[in-house]
Amino acid sequence: MATIANANTKGGVAKTTSTIMLGAAAVHRGHTVNFVDADHQGSASSWVNQVKTEQPDLPIELTVANMATLRGLGDDKLNIIDTPPGNPALIDRAIAVADFVVIPTTPSLGDIERVWETLEIIPSGTPAAVLLTQVNSQAVLAKQIREYLESEGVMVFPESIPRRELFRKIYGQWPENDARQMLGYEDVFDNIMEVLS
Ligand SMILES: Nc1ncnc2c1ncn2[C@@H]1O[C@H](COP(=O)(O)OP(=O)(O)OP(=O)(O)O)[C@@H](O)[C@H]1O
Ligand SMILES: [Mg+2]
16 A cells, blocks of 8 residues: 655644544545654654554554654555654655655645745655645635645645644544544545545
């Protein structure tokens, strides 16, 4: 199967949330997922461990990654990598082993600068797309940022992830196969699989 990396050199842009949500979407679609935690903060690890304690039968695994294990990821499962902010070597390595890179970002001008920085380290042959997250539905800025990125030739997922209190509460839990909990991540996952097929 494939390897998807969630990467952005900026912190707090929903890399970990997107990792888990895309993994949940994959499981809902019948895949077995290997969550790969490359962030020494271990947020994805504790989230996955908490879920596995409560639902041991879910088809999910956890790999705590470093420079070496990132290179040796198997291809029998769908690997979804969570990367740390501000660790260029690990971000580089995660991107290098990925078949698709998701770049989560909030729709703020300061964060968009870091999107460029992240795009620069993605090899030209690797598909990548920006995922606008924590989007306030009233905000004009998100629409303008999307148009700007697209006009510069950057792929942006057609669906944006709304800003919702739910995401702050869902930490450590497994999102149900329900559109009200997935809030667009299933469409993002389907998009990625379409590109990879
Ligand atoms: N769509 C959303 N709506 C509201 N809050 C969100 C949303 N997505 C993520 N959050 C919240 O934003 C915060 C940062 O998210 P997250 O930890 O996933 O970011 P990160 O990029 O992994 O951060 P770090 O760089 O520290 O690893 C968390 O409190 C999370 O619950
Ligand atoms: Mg994180």
